[in-house]
Amino acid sequence: MPSVLVINGPNLNLLGTRQPEVYGRTTLADVEDACRTRAASLGLDVAFVQSNHEGALIDAIHAARGTHDGLVINGGAFTHTSIAIMDAVASVELPMIEVHLSNIHAREPFRHRSYLAPVAIGQICGLGMAGYLYALDALAQRFAA
Template identity: 65%
Template sequence: MTRSLLILNGPNLNLLGTRQPEVYGTTTLKDVENLCLDKAKDLGIEIEFAQSNHEGSLIDMMHAARGKHVGVILNAGAYTHTSVALMDAISSIMLPVIELHLSNIHAREAFRQTSYISKVCIGQICGFGAAGYPLAMQALIDYVGDKA
């Protein structure tokens, strides 16, 4: 298997750059993808970068990651706080998953401080904006080490 990561973005992340720039900044999802592609070159890995506003599509993409990727970086957006189905999918794929958020969810509204997926992820990166993506990539590659 090629050393490859799935970087998966959930609902409303397609609107990055224009959606609540005071919270999420002005970096677009395409800018984030380009950051990830640059980091992938540095790490000598491949990435698949995807976004969906649909919970089932996110789950399907996570299922398809088995046997194809060594791990997943998941910015589940609002599904972080509501989706038992995503939590179950993470548990089922038998791949390490890092939970990622652009904003610091622990400093926001009370409902955003609860994550259904954190208990089944290997770690969480939040509050660093787009810079969190390359951090997560490095962390995931370091975590899998020679296992991949």
Template identity: 60%
Template sequence: MPSVLLLNGPNLNLLGSREPEIYGSETLEDLNTLCHKRAKALGLSLVCQQSNWEGQLIDWIHEARDVHEGIIINPGALTHTSIGLLDALKGVDLPVIEVHISNIHRRENFRHKSYVSQAALGVICGLGRQGYLLAMDAMANVLNSEQDL
């Protein structure tokens, strides 16, 4: 069963209470439960991790090389600042899908730039938690295509 690592970055642990008008009222635990259900339906194994620390996210990305077949990541604010995350994602040579709950292109100008996008096969933003489910679907398609080659 292919394994996918779902990483959530800074402040996503505050889902459900942080700016619910932007991020909704569901918690990170609710989101993880939803993603686990989708993963099971797609025949994927899923590991969900969240950290407010850039270095921890980078360490998990490095470790993913030997454990997982793909990475779905919502880097939070690190999207716009972290060349370290970009380099780590490029360095592990795994398929990456970037996801954001809000539409980063309709927000402040500084949120329009994503370093992580340069390592991602695709980006899903602005669709709320549905974006995570679409990312799971897309990753399953990518992994199934690679396995068929």
């Protein structure tokens, strides 16, 4: 069964309470539950990592090589700052889809730049929790091809 690692970066542990006008009231546990349900319906195994620490996210990406078949990453603010995470994704050579709850292109100018986009097979933003589910759909289609 193909396996996907869903990685959530800084402050995503506060979903549901942090700026609900931007990120909604859905919690990270809600996102993970919905992903588990969608993954099961697609015949995927799914695992989750959340950290507020860049190095821990890099370690999780490195550990995914040989264990998982694809990545879904919401890098949070590291999306806009971390060349190291971009390099880690490029190094493991796994298909990755970048996800954001809000539309990063309609927000502050510094959020328009994504260091993850050049190593992603796709980017989904502005669709809330559904973006994670669409990312799983896309990876499942890729694995089936």
